[in-house]
Amino acid sequence: MTQGHERLVGKVALISGAGSGIGKATALTFAREGAALALLGRTAAKLEAVAEEIRRAGGKARSIAADVSDESAVAAAVDEVVATFGGLDIAFNNAGMLGSMAPLAEMPATEFDAVIGTNLRGVWLMARAEVRAMLASATRGSIINTSSFVARAASAGTTAYAASKAGVDAMTRALALEVGGNGIRVNSIAPGVIETEMFSGSGVPDAVRQALTNHAALKRLGQPDDIAEAALWLASDQAAFVTGQSILIDGGFAIPGLR
Numbered sequence: 254m255t256q257g258h259e260r261l262v263g264k265v266a267l268i269s270g271a272g273s274g275i276g277k278a279t280a281l282t283f284a285r286e287g288a289a290l291a292l293l294g295r296t297a298a299k300l301e302a303v304a305e306e307i308r309r310a311g312g313k314a315r316s317i318a319a320d321v322s323d324e325s326a327v328a329a330a331v332d333e334v335v336a337t338f339g340g341l342d343i344a345f346n347n348a349g350m351l352g353s354m355a356p357l358a359e360m361p362a363t364e365f366d367a368v369i370g371t372n373l374r375g376v377w378l379m380a381r382a383e384v385r386a387m388l389a390s391a392t393r394g395s396i397i398n399t400s401s402f403v404a405r406a407a408s409a410g411t412t413a414y415a416a417s418k419a420g421v422d423a424m425t426r427a428l429a430l431e432v433g434g435n436g437i438r439v440n441s442i443a444p445g446v447i448e449t450e451m452f453s454g455s456g457v458p459d460a461v462r463q464a465l466t467n468h469a470a471l472k473r474l475g476q477p478d479d480i481a482e483a484a485l486w487l488a489s490d491q492a493a494f495v496t497g498q499s500i501l502i503d504g505g506f507a508i509p510g511l512r
Contacts, residue, residue: 262287270348272299274449278477284312321375331382372417393436406507429497438496445503470505
């Protein structure tokens, strides 16, 4: 692709959850900046549509259908990325699920297992495969994990989701210490309320949407591109001395104080 500042020229980036929302926006942003993209997710048709959009604009992209909670599928996907593009420089572990908004007393354990399996175990599996690939080629890479503002700002009915995202932040810090000496940076992004398909599909009433908008310091909900630009910064050399951090991007939603 020819537009943009080309901050990722020559880089290979893997993005999970790339078929829609934040993942799709980040894939298009990375491609604009010159990266070759491997797009991973459960729905092959959505991934291929994003990949084709990138290719039409002159970029390089490959879609890989895989479930991040499946250990063998994750390992095979990362191997395919390395075989296809010759290495791996950037990973954005973004695949996730909200699960049901329900009181803990009413939530079945299977629901908790599903959320943890995708949001936490899935990130762990992806990161392990990515680190192995980067270490094998001595790549000074960047790994970015998707957390959430609810990891630090409580919201009733989100016990499983909040636990999974707080775990992502803790894991990010631990992994950053492990691999920093190898030149691999590991950070997480904690989005606030972002207008994605996941958010729209959760059936949020208009009155609640307006209340969420009013609560944010910037008086708007976030857009996928708001997160994509932050991911771009963390992936680029502009953030070369940043690791082990969780960056909250919520328009001031979680600022404590009087409203």
